[in-house]
Amino acid sequence: MAVTDADPKARPKKAKFTGTTLTTPTTRGVDHLALVTDDMAETMEFYTEVMGMQLLHVRRVPYAPDRGQPPYDDLRHYFFGMGNDSLLAFFEYPKGLDRSDRDLPGGMQHLAFHVPPDKLDGMVEHVKSHGIDVVGPVSLGGRFWSAYFYDNNGIRLELATSLAGNDISNVESVLQTEEEAREELETLFDDGEDVERWLKAMPLVDEPLA
Numbered sequence: 001m002a003v004t005d006a007d008p009k010a011r012p013k014k015a016k017f018t019g020t021t022l023t024t025p026t027t028r029g030v031d032h033l034a035l036v037t038d039d040m041a042e043t044m045e046f047y048t049e050v051m052g053m054q055l056l057h058v059r060r061v062p063y064a065p066d067r068g069q070p071p072y073d074d075l076r077h078y079f080f081g082m083g084n085d086s087l088l089a090f091f092e093y094p095k096g097l098d099r100s101d102r103d104l105p106g107g108m109q110h111l112a113f114h115v116p117p118d119k120l121d122g123m124v125e126h127v128k129s130h131g132i133d134v135v136g137p138v139s140l141g142g143r144f145w146s147a148y149f150y151d152n153n154g155i156r157l158e159l160a161t162s163l164a165g166n167d168i169s170n171v172e173s174v175l176q177t178e179e180e181a182r183e184e185l186e187t188l189f190d191d192g193e194d195v196e197r198w199l200k201a202m203p204l205v206d207e208p209l210a
Contacts (some may be wrong), residue, residue: 002121002137018178018206022171032079032087033111037101037153040076040092046152051113052123052128053088054079061091082113102156112146112158114170120145120161127159137161143173175205 049054056079063073063143076092102109115123120137124147128134136147136159143162151157162173181202185195 018204020200020202020203029084030086032089034077034089034091035108035111035153036070036093036094037090037157038093038097039152040078040090042152043090043092045079047080047088050127050151051082051157052126053082055079056081056087084114098156099154108155110148110156110158112160115159115161115164117145117161119160120147123147123159143168175203177207178204 043053050116051206058076060074061077063069064069065071070091070093072093073133076090078090078092080088080090080149082088100107110167124134124137126146127149132149134147134149137145138147139145145161145163147159149157161172162168178199181204182195189195189198
């Protein structure tokens with residue numbers, strides 16, 4: 001079922017906070033994500049043609065072992081605009097290296113891009129028009145609808161949207177009731193004091209949003 005066919009009555013309600021309120025962190029979201037490719041030209045085609053991003057900056061970076069930089073000298077490091085004042089960057093590593101495993105600790109399991117709900121179906125069809133297999137859109141419960149596919153580097157990508165409407169931000173739409181959060185936290189901590197400490201730190205809502 002397309003996201004546009006979703007029942008509007010099932011859309012989440014506006015968040016009503018209880019207890020701790022949302023705070024404003026010092027960080028302002030993603031400045032840039034730095035990923036790895038071994039074919040910059042192909043990556044440029046994928047992210048401009050398939051994802052509709054714009055190439056913004058091209059450069060080379062020197063080897064700088066004291067800063068945790070890639071262990072190669074004079075690498076290409078290209079930047080794309082991914083919307084909302086955020087950048088997606090790629091380093092071009094030498095060919096022939098082992099592929100990373102996204103399902104190991106420390107790996108990046110997937111990268112989700114937010115798409116407005118009225119544009120999700122069109123974006124999915126655009127991706128498919130490039131011969132790319134797409135799973136979804138599928139409902140993940142609550143406000144979440146997502147579609148999944150892989151880029152030219154084997155990176156798992158997600159197109160995510162929210163049916164919560166403009167009244168609820170992405171952050172608000174993931175908030176839980178105390179009961180929902182407690183049920184999960186009790187599977188992580190044996191000590192009830194740890195559960196209570198984390199519950200007090202979380203902004204909660206007085207009823208489920210979906």
